[in-house]
Amino acid sequence: MKQLTYSLLLLGSLTFSCQQVQETSSPDLEPELSSLYDGLEFDMPRIDAPVFPENEVSIADFGAIPDGETKNTEAIAKAIDEVVSLGGGTVLIPRGLWVTGPITLKSNVNLKVDDGALLIFTKDKDDYPLVSTSFEGLETYRCLSPINGNNLENVAITGGGTIDGNGDAWRMVKRGKMTQGQWDKLLRSGGMVSEDGSKWYPSESYKRGAESTSGFFNVPKTTSKADFKVFKDFLRPVMVSIVNSKNVLLDGPTFQNSPAWNIHPLMCENVIIRNINVRNPWYSQNGDGLDLESCKNALIYNNTFDVGDDAICIKSGKNEDGRKRGMPTENVIISNNIVYHGHGGFVVGSEMSGGVKNIHVSKCTFIGTDTGLRFKSTRGRGGVVESIYISDIDMINIPTEPIRFNLFYGGQSPVLEEDQDAPEIDEEEVPVTEETPSFKDVYIRNVTAVGSGRAGYFQGLPEMNLKNINLENIYLEAKQGISMIDADGVSFKGVRVETEKGYPYTFYNTQNLSLTALEGISEEGTLPVKILGKKSSRVEETGMSTDQIAIGDQVPEGAVTNK
Secondary structure, eight states, X not given: OHHHHHHHHHHXXXXXXXXXXXXXXXXXXXXXXXXXXXXXXXXXXXXXXXXXXXXXXXXXXXXXXXXXEEEOHHHXXXXXXXXXXXXXXXXXXXXXXXEESOEEOOTTEEEEEOTTEEEEEOSOGGGSOEEEEEETTEEEEEEOOSEEEESOEEEEEESSOEEEOOGGGTOOEEGGGSOHHHHHHHHHTSOEEOTTSSXXXXXXXXXXXXXXXOTTOOSOSOOOHHHHHHTGGGOOOOSEEEESOEEEEEESOEEEOOSSOSEEEESOEEEEEESOEEEOOTTOTTOOSEEEESOEEEEEESOEEEOSSOSEEEEOXXXXXXXXXXXXXXXXXXXXXXEOSSSEEXXXXXXXXXXXXXXXXXXXXXXXXXXXXXXXOOTTOOOEEEEEEEEEEEEEOOSSOSEEEETTOOSOOSSOOTTOOOOOOOOSOOOOOTTOOEEEEEEXXXXXXXXXXXXXXXXXXXXXXXXXXXXXXXXXXXXXXXXXXXXXXXXXXXXXXXXXXXXXXXXXXXXXXXXXXXEEEETXXXXXXXXXXXXXXXXXXXXXXXXXXXXOTTSOTTOEEEO
C-alpha cells in the first residue's frame, strides 16, 4: 500500500485587417476530436469547433491603452462591433495590461486574449448593472457578468493570455480560511466584519444581502428589483456567462479570480472547452470552476482546475425553477482534465432539477480535492440523474471520499467548515412526488485512489434509493472503508478496499447487492464486509465465505447468500 502511494506521488503582434476572406478553422484538431468519441457508451452527435472569417482587429486600433489603469470598455466594444460589421472574425487583446468593464460578446466573434495579455475587470461595481438571469439554478437578479453573451451562434474565447475577474473586490471571506496575518491585512483594506467576527464583508451593501438569504445559499428570497438594488454588492456575477447559445468554444486562456462561479454556459448547445486553466483562490466562496447547466452536446478536455469550490460541475436548475425549465444537461464528454484544489473534482448537482443524462468522464486526475466524484441533491429538487459513465480516474490525498453520493445535501462543504454541521439524515420515508430526486444507472470502473479519509460514501433516500450503481476494477486505500445506505441494484466487481480501521465495506438497507471478487483489508483485522438494516435483502457474494461477512441482528434471515 505504501509502495503504491509513493509511486503515484512520483507521477504526478498587432494587426488590423478589413478585408473579407475565406473562413478557416483553428489548427487541425480533427483526429483529437474524433478520439474523444472512441468507445462512447451512448449516441451523441459529433460537434466541431466553430470557424471564423480571417478578419482580425486589435483593440489598440480603437484607442485601448495597456497601462493597467485606463478603462478600455468602450474601445473593446467598438472593436467587437467592427468585426461584426465585417461578417465576423477575431478581436485581438494584445500583450499588455488591459483594464475593462463588462464585455458583451456577439455572434461570429472570436475574442482572442494573446500570449502575455492580462485582461482584468474593473472593481467599480457601478460598471455592472443588475440584470435578470439565473444563479444557483434559480431565476433572479445578479450583476452583469464581466464576460457575457445571450442568444449567440459561433462565439469563442481563445489565446494564451489571462482573464482576471477581480473577484477579491466582490467576495465575502471566512475568518477560518486565512492565517492571522492574512486576516489582519484584509481588515486593514476596509470593509466590515460580522457581529461574531467570523466573516469579512467588502461593504455594507454586501452585508445586507448576506443577511437576506437563508443558510449557505446565495439567492435572496425577495423578487423585488428595488430590494435587490439595496444589496447590489452582494449579487456577485459569474465571470463568464454565455446563455442560450450555439457553437461555443473556449480554448487556451487562463480564467481566474472570478466574483462567483468562473465559467457558466447556460442552456447552450455544442460547447467545446479545452486547453484552459481555471484558477480561483482556495478560500473563494462559491468559486466554482466550470458549471455546465442545461446544456446539450459538450466536450470538456485537456483542462486544469484549481478553485475554491466544485471544479467541473453538471447542473440543470433548482427546484421548481429547474423543473419548469425542463432542460437536462445531456451528451457530455469530460476527458483528460486535472483538478488540484476544489470541493469536488467531477460533480453532479446539487441543482439538477431538470435532469442529467449521458455523461462520460474519463482519464482525469484529482490531486487533493476535498472529494473526487461527487453527487449531491436533496428532497425538493426532483429531477433524474442517469446514464453516467466514469472510467480511468486517479486520485490522491482526498481528505473525505473519492466517491461520494449525498442525497441529504444542505449546502455543506465536504470538509465541514467552522460554521457548518453535518447534514441530518432522516430514515423515515416520505411520499415520492415530482420533488423527489432520483440517481440511477451509474457505472464507475478503473479507479485508483490512495490517501483518502474514507473509501466511499453512498447515501440514497429511503423513499428513492440509489439505483443500479456499478463499481468495477476499483482500488481504494483510506483510513475508513466504504459506507452504502439506501441503495437498490448494486454491483461491486473486482473492488479492493484497504483501510486502517473498521470494516472495509458496510452496507445498510441495501437490496439486490452483487459482490464479485471483492477484497477488503483492515489493519485492525476486522471482517471485510458488514451488512446492516432490516431492509437489506438479496445480497449475493461470489468468492468469499459467509464467515467473512458480519450480519447485523435486524437483517432478515436468508438475505445474504453465497454463489
